[in-house]
Amino acid sequence: xxxxxxxxxxxxxxxxxxxxxxxxxxxxxKGATFLLLTISFILFFYQFLNIGYWGLLTLGEIPxxxxxxxxxxxxxxxxxxxxxxxxFHVLNLLDAYKEAVKFQQGVRPDSLRKRFRAGWNKSFPxxxxxxxxxxxxxxxxxxxxxxxxIAFTDYNLYNSPPKNLLNWVGFENFISLVTVPIWRSTFxxxxxxxxxxxxxxxxxxxxxxxxxxxxVNDPRIKFxxxxxxxxxxxxxxxxxxxxxxFAALFNNDFGAINNDILGPLFNQAIPWMTDPFWSKIALIxxxxxxxxxxxxxxxxxxxxxxxxxxxxxxxxxxASSWQKFKSITFPQVMFATAPIxxxxxxxxxxxxxxxYLFNQGGPAVRGQNAGGTDILISWVYNLTFETQxxxxxxxxxxIIGLIIAGFAFYQFRRxxxxxxxxxx
Amino acid sequence: xxxxxxxxxxxxxxxxxxxxxxxxxxxxxxxxxxxxxEPEKPEELTLWAWEDTKTAFQEVGxxxxxxxxxxxxxxxxxxxxISLDAPAGRGPDLFYETHxxxxxxxxxxxxxxxxxxxxxxxxxxxxxxxAFTVEGKLLGIPxxxxxxxxxxxxxxxxxxxxxxxxxxxxxxxxxxxxxxxFGFLNITSDFYPTFPFLTxxxxxxxxxxxxxxxxxxxxxxxxDEVVEGAEMIQSWHENGYIPESLTYDVMNGLFxxxxxxxxxxxxxxxxDFEEGLGxxxxxxxxxxxxxxxxxxxLGVKGLAVSEYSENKxxxxxxxxxxxNTANSELLFENTKRLPAREDxxxxxxxxxxxxxxxxxxxxxxxxxxxxxxxxxMGDALVFIGEGEDPQEVLKEAEATIKEQNSLLGxxx
Numbered sequence: 077x078x079x080x081x082x083x084x085x086x087x088x089x090x091x092x093x094x095x096x097x098x099x100x101x102x103x104x105x106k107g108a109t110f111l112l113l114t115i116s117f118i119l120f121f122y123q124f125l126n127i128g129y130w131g132l133l134t135l136g137e138i139p140x141x142x143x144x145x146x147x148x149x150x151x152x153x154x155x156x157x158x159x160x161x162x163x164f165h166v167l168n169l170l171d172a173y174k175e176a177v178k179f180q181q182g183v184r185p186d187s188l189r190k191r192f193r194a195g196w197n198k199s200f201p202x203x204x205x206x207x208x209x210x211x212x213x214x215x216x217x218x219x220x221x222x223x224x225x226i227a228f229t230d231y232n233l234y235n236s237p238p239k240n241l242l243n244w245v246g247f248e249n250f251i252s253l254v255t256v257p258i259w260r261s262t263f264x265x266x267x268x269x270x271x272x273x274x275x276x277x278x279x280x281x282x283x284x285x286x287x288x289x290x291x292v293n294d295p296r297i298k299f300x301x302x303x304x305x306x307x308x309x310x311x312x313x314x315x316x317x318x319x320x321x322f323a324a325l326f327n328n329d330f331g332a333i334n335n336d337i338l339g340p341l342f343n344q345a346i347p348w349m350t351d352p353f354w355s356k357i358a359l360i361x362x363x364x365x366x367x368x369x370x371x372x373x374x375x376x377x378x379x380x381x382x383x384x385x386x387x388x389x390x391x392x393x394x395a396s397s398w399q400k401f402k403s404i405t406f407p408q409v410m411f412a413t414a415p416i417x418x419x420x421x422x423x424x425x426x427x428x429x430x431x432y433l434f435n436q437g438g439p440a441v442r443g444q445n446a447g448g449t450d451i452l453i454s455w456v457y458n459l460t461f462e463t464q465x466x467x468x469x470x471x472x473x474x475i476i477g478l479i480i481a482g483f484a485f486y487q488f489r490r491x492x493x494x495x496x497x498x499x500x
Numbered sequence: 501x502x503x504x505x506x507x508x509x510x511x512x513x514x515x516x517x518x519x520x521x522x523x524x525x526x527x528x529x530x531x532x533x534x535x536x537x538e539p540e541k542p543e544e545l546t547l548w549a550w551e552d553t554k555t556a557f558q559e560v561g562x563x564x565x566x567x568x569x570x571x572x573x574x575x576x577x578x579x580x581x582i583s584l585d586a587p588a589g590r591g592p593d594l595f596y597e598t599h600x601x602x603x604x605x606x607x608x609x610x611x612x613x614x615x616x617x618x619x620x621x622x623x624x625x626x627x628x629x630x631a632f633t634v635e636g637k638l639l640g641i642p643x644x645x646x647x648x649x650x651x652x653x654x655x656x657x658x659x660x661x662x663x664x665x666x667x668x669x670x671x672x673x674x675x676x677x678x679x680x681x682f683g684f685l686n687i688t689s690d691f692y693p694t695f696p697f698l699t700x701x702x703x704x705x706x707x708x709x710x711x712x713x714x715x716x717x718x719x720x721x722x723x724d725e726v727v728e729g730a731e732m733i734q735s736w737h738e739n740g741y742i743p744e745s746l747t748y749d750v751m752n753g754l755f756x757x758x759x760x761x762x763x764x765x766x767x768x769x770x771x772d773f774e775e776g777l778g779x780x781x782x783x784x785x786x787x788x789x790x791x792x793x794x795x796x797x798l799g800v801k802g803l804a805v806s807e808y809s810e811n812k813x814x815x816x817x818x819x820x821x822x823x824n825t826a827n828s829e830l831l832f833e834n835t836k837r838l839p840a841r842e843d844x845x846x847x848x849x850x851x852x853x854x855x856x857x858x859x860x861x862x863x864x865x866x867x868x869x870x871x872x873x874x875x876x877m878g879d880a881l882v883f884i885g886e887g888e889d890p891q892e893v894l895k896e897a898e899a900t901i902k903e904q905n906s907l908l909g910x911x912x
Contacts, residue, residue, distance in 0.1 A: 130524035137524075140609060140807070143587045233868055233908045238587040239609020239807075258903055329745030350882070440879045440900070445907050463872070463908055 087176035097172030128154025144242035227470035285371035311369035352448030422483035544571035556834035586808040593809040599631035599800040628840035631800040631863035640804040644837035647861035652762035660784030671741035691877040700789035701725035722894035730890035783853030798861035872904040
């Protein structure tokens with residue numbers, strides 16, 4: 077019969093119009109469904125995609141009538157829809173090709189019922205993932221793309237839609253960030269503090285957690301459960317409550333730290349809130365307090381799982397406590413927790429709560445447009461909500477995103493290497 | 501396997517077909533709106549107000565319905581939403597706004613220029629009209645005005661102090677920090693109530709330009725006159741009249757309890773103080789400095805017509821109706837906000853002091869650049885209170901304001 081004449085290439089070519097290839101493969105119901113879906117897709121989305129792509133390219137032509145923000149959103153949604161369409165189209169082409177090959181080899185299609193069942197079984201996981209994925213695309217990916225787009229426009233206070241149209245400006249915002257003097261000085265000083273903050277605050281909280289965990293784990297310590305519970309307590313109080321209370325304690329004039337501790341004991345007051353240096357010290361202290369219990373809990377768990385035999389063996393060899401710590405405890409703890417610790421660094425890099433709640437990134441610093449303790453993320457907040465510098469805020473957000481992505485990438489690498497070694 | 505060229509050809513065709521079809525919306529641009537003297541009446545108008553004024557506004561709206569047959573819907577809403585809602589067709593016809601936000605609304609093109617005759621503008625306070633004018637365009641009808649005054653406790657201070665010297669005398673006489681008793685208090689770390697004292701000898705935020713706007717490159721907050729004012733404020737702290745870390749809560753609380761002779765506050769504080777002090781509360785205009793009345797900031801609230809309203813004529817008409825003489829009086833009854841009209845007299849001894857001061861009040865600049873002034877000036881005032889050199893601190897604050905404002909527009 078059509079055994080020799082049935083050509084997969086023809087099927088694929090026909091399938092450029094979804095459905096035709098399937099009809100050629102004698103999958104009539106499938107072909108008809110594909111064709112119908114294609115036609116309804118075009119009818120339904122043609123106008124939307126048309127305006128969407130036009131909007132994405134031009135961001136509108138007539139001020140007031142065209143709202144660049146809405147057009148940009150529609151353009152991005154159009155891109156997403158096109159992405160879906162291309163995915164389905166490729167699946168359709170592959171389907172046409174595979175079925176045609178089968179047909180060519182003389183395999184005749186199964187009964188409709190059988191094929192339907194096979195299809196259902198094959199796609200079942202995707203059907204389950206589908207709704208979540210769909211939601212994720214519109215709730216996470218879409219805003220992300222929108223933010224990335226804003227970074228390449230000129231959206232600021234003086235160029236606000238709907239009165240004005242936005243324009244694509246390429247990398248201009250990123251260039252001004254490193255070339256315009258006040259942007260540059262602010263960006264680098266904020267960036268530097270963000271890095272110092274991340275390294276110092278996180279390392280200290282990990283170090284404190286490690287020391288406490290080792291002490292509490294020492295066999296000579298009594299009431300272990302009680303001490304552990306107390307040490308975990310800062311974790312039980314919501315962080316924002318802790319921060320607000322500390323902000324009150326550190327208040328220059330009314331705070332207990334100046335009035336009841338430093339005043340009576342040393343007869344002096346430290347300007348915690350108004351001097352950038354002391355504000356930074358206070359912030360790091362608070363973060364260590366808020367952050368150490370989590371790490372402490374993890375370390376405690378790991379310390380308990382380290383085999384006692386190793387320490388006994390070390391004792392037999394006459395190892396000192398320091399040697400035992402250096403060669404057994406520390407490597408064991410770090411090896412197991414490195415990925416989690418790295419995410420602690422990433423978390424502090426973006427720790428908006430503590431910076432904002434303590435004193436809104438203040439105190440003010442001469443010659444820069446961010447406060448003395450502002451980290452990148454709280455600076456972005458100010459740029460967005462105080463000065464409506466949406467374009468610059470978006471540009472900085474992208475930079476933050478890339479750095480965090482770096483952390484995450486490293487973490488996944490670490491996690492995998494850990495797993496592989498575990499499987500050995 | 502499937503040859504790759506087929507797949508890529510498929511992609512190309514798809515992409516091209518999309519690009520080819522992407523020719524944008526087909527539309528005819530017709531900008532010639534027909535000018536009618538009195539357009540047809542709409543069925544209803546929507547006014548976005550704030551929660552606390554909703555009821556009072558609805559009452560006036562109902563009166564308007566009786567008169568014209570146009571229904572008025574007063575909705576408590578967030579004005580920040582107008583930017584997205586109005587272009588999408590879900591916005592109001594009118595919105596209630598403070599004058600210092602109107603520059604922002606103008607930049608976004610949300611408030612329509614109000615076209616009315618000089619005849620219709622009669623009766624409104626000139627300064628209130630000015631407050632709603634941006635680049636020579638009137639963007640709102642003022643409904644109420646407010647400014648600060650000298651609130652005093654008649655038991656401690658029988659006669660309203662007329663001059664700053666008298667205020668200093670009261671402070672010297674009554675202040676006893678151990679007993680939490682004070683002669684005169686003001687939140688000197690807040691630029692708003694401290695501005696009159698800072699500029700007692702002269703000074704300004706932004707110089708007014710000839711076109712009626714402001715010249716943001718000309719800031720007048722570090723001149724010798726302002727330094728003179730700053731030194732005066734500094735002396736209050738040095739002499740121990742005003743504690744450095746004074747907050748509104750503390751000040752208002754102490755004044756309510758009758759422990760403070762006089763404070764600087766605004767009409768919003770009246771109900772609370774009246775409750776605490778009763779008949780002892782009195783309000784006077786700000787004092788004079790070297791024979792010159794202190795000038796305070798004027799705050800104006802009013803009604804703006806949305807650029808996206810289809811009924812601008814009737815929206816304006818309603819805004820005028822709501823702020824006419826009779827309704828201004830009604831609104832004062834219900835909201836206790838002083839009408840922005842010259843031809844309404846409020847018979848209230850307490851509010852008289854504020855009203856007297858209104859003649860010496862100048863609107864806070866209504867341009868968005870003003871938003872960058874409050875924080876640096878507040879910081880500067882804190883430093884001044886802590887005893888740092890006023891000249892230096894004020895120069896720094898000025899530089900910060902200029903820098904911040906230069907950043908608003910990116911690099912232009």
